[in-house]
Amino acid sequence: MLIGYTRPEEMNEVMDLSEMIRGMAREAKLSARRLRSARSSEKDAALRFMAEGIVARKEEIGKINAEDVSLARQKGLSSAMIDRLTLDEKTIASMVAGLQEVITLPDPVGEVTGMWKRPNGLQVGRVRIPLGVIGFIYESRPNVTVDAAALCLKSGNAVILKGGSEAINSNLILNEILGGAVEKAGLPEKSIQVIPSTEHEAVGILLGLDDYVDIIIPRGGEELIRFVAENSRIPVLKHYKGVCHVYVDEFADVEMARNICFNAKVQRPGVCNAMETMLVHQKVAPSFLPEMIREFMSAGVEIRGCEELLKLIPGLKLAEEDDWPAEFLDLVLAVKIVENMDEALDHIEKYGSNHTEAIVTENYERSQEFLQRVDASVVLVNASTRFNDGFELGLGAEIGINTAKLHAYGPMSLKELTITKFIVLGSGQVRT
């Protein structure tokens, strides 16, 4: 999909596209200036009008989406992609429900996160403000257009959206509805803008507009995200992949460990917070593993084990070096028996992706040590890795998960789309 990308400097032939996107970015920045002081009531009204607009025009949305789907079928896209592209009654209802959920979330903007007095009488405070302009780059699902636009608007940010080319018409009709709703609420229509182009060059152009765009959030496959990270002049909040481990400690409650590991692998294997490698302390291996492996195999999970595992349970497939850093996103699991927790920690340090790591143990010391020594955006004790999710952690809807240790480590919800500035209230103080 990204093959054929043209670097900005070679781009005479796409100057029009470049000018257009630059113009959009300029409009976004102007809109962001107004959004900065928008009231919660104005933003919530916009979200309500969005939901009403989608309901009122759902047949039109369905019809236009059907054209995208039919073109995608002609191009021979996979059924999984067609599935993600399709806006049916249920997806449309869930977009509306998503908007209503964002209305109920508290407005992060204006929150004073701390205020203190200096010896000279200055009052110093930190107040939450929007980031400004967000560039959001994603693949086919048009419902993500609505989710992302809602979170950006509620947090007071303007957003420029670049979706997958297959979804272009669906995204444009949604953009018309969303922009109209924002305008009806008295806020700038250009607060939400879908780039009306299927050209791959559009992504590269957007990534170069660091004068206008404050952050880039990409969502999609690893290839897309690497492309964005490597070509952006704007800071990127992202994760490449989730290679998540569950470490079953020698002091684990084996039944609890089986429940957690089964859930972490099987409940939804195609997502970034699913378990990809299970690490098992040698002392608990004989009591824990045979039944666990049986459960996995009867759920259709393919096991790739270390040599020690194959000694314990002959006939399993031997894991290769490539399996340890792999994000299978499928019913495949790498399993390693470790001598002690240090070996598990070393393995996670070497192969983990700083995304989600869990320990199952009844031992206090081990739990504390794991929590402290593991470097991941979410570290869990006695719970499934599947809980690394904005909603599940109690943050509300999320726009993505960041594994770079900058700005927001972990799921990004409304607060993570803001930053604090300092306000200083004086009575004539000068510096001596």
Place this chain on the structure above:
Amino acid sequence: MLIGYTRPEEMNEVMDLSEMIRGMAREAKLSARRLRSARSSEKDAALRFMAEGIVARKEEIGKINAEDVSLARQKGLSSAMIDRLTLDEKTIASMVAGLQEVITLPDPVGEVTGMWKRPNGLQVGRVRIPLGVIGFIYESRPNVTVDAAALCLKSGNAVILKGGSEAINSNLILNEILGGAVEKAGLPEKSIQVIPSTEHEAVGILLGLDDYVDIIIPRGGEELIRFVAENSRIPVLKHYKGVCHVYVDEFADVEMARNICFNAKVQRPGVCNAMETMLVHQKVAPSFLPEMIREFMSAGVEIRGCEELLKLIPGLKLAEEDDWPAEFLDLVLAVKIVENMDEALDHIEKYGSNHTEAIVTENYERSQEFLQRVDASVVLVNASTRFNDGFELGLGAEIGINTAKLHAYGPMSLKELTITKFIVLGSGQVRT
């Protein structure tokens, strides 16, 4: 200074340098893993040993620094640069005092910034952790080596320092003392590493090591910072310049306004939080400006005024378009009379650098509107712009000021060198 930089791909001839810096980065990452769980007492001991080491070896430091200074003189460096390069008794004492101050600051690592319970019984918390490895790139002053190393260590981060080539020997002896002190405290010696090279290529190499280095903080002139921002694959926390305004509102207390403006411009004109442009409401101009301008002129400040100002006070120099976005860093001030606050806000939006902006007013509405509508890392009411400083705001020593609205907007002290991760304490929860 940065002319002649070679891009990484053309670098066969500097492979040794590249390998060396990559090796340092690898060591830094290993050290960071250990630092992650270092106790405050260990880190404070290291800081104490640093101070003791500097005191014990101050004659040696002075001798080696004198060699750097003498070479710099031979190369014909400006006296201002020689000044910054020189480590005299006073600078050495202030390095030691700086270390002692950092010891007294609370350790940010391990702070739980919030903890809540989910309906399913999961306890979810956010705990402060170090960023990991920091790349610090700066110009001549060797005392900055000690300040930066101390802040990075206390916040649990490993640091790789690339100072100005003139200071190389001073930096290396300091590195020996600092690394030794860290080791004596039982922490990894390689937690602090000065790149032992005066090659400009070293900067480019460091900026490409995104596998090892988590953030880059550049400190120096705008040219250095632009070079770093444009060539880094690693997120950069920085400000290019401080074009700070004081807006004197129609409702200002004119005497307070004169004090604040005089302080903001004259107290230390060469720094980023000094005022560069003064905006004056037309209604207050006749009572405020004549005496203010007289005060400035008798302090040696060159005034560059708008046409309206020249009508009011003939004979002043007319400001050119270039003067409005200028960071003079000198006793030069641009002055503009504005029709109303909106014009002042538009001017700040257009020419400001998101660094520091102040209003002087006795009017409540105006103060609130200015605080809300101005997008700058520090916004002040009735106080001098000179207060944008970690120590003055009550954060403690700072490593720099960030004007990108990401991670830490404003002065960066210990907390800003950390991020929070989520910890989740369960009792067997799985996702349904």
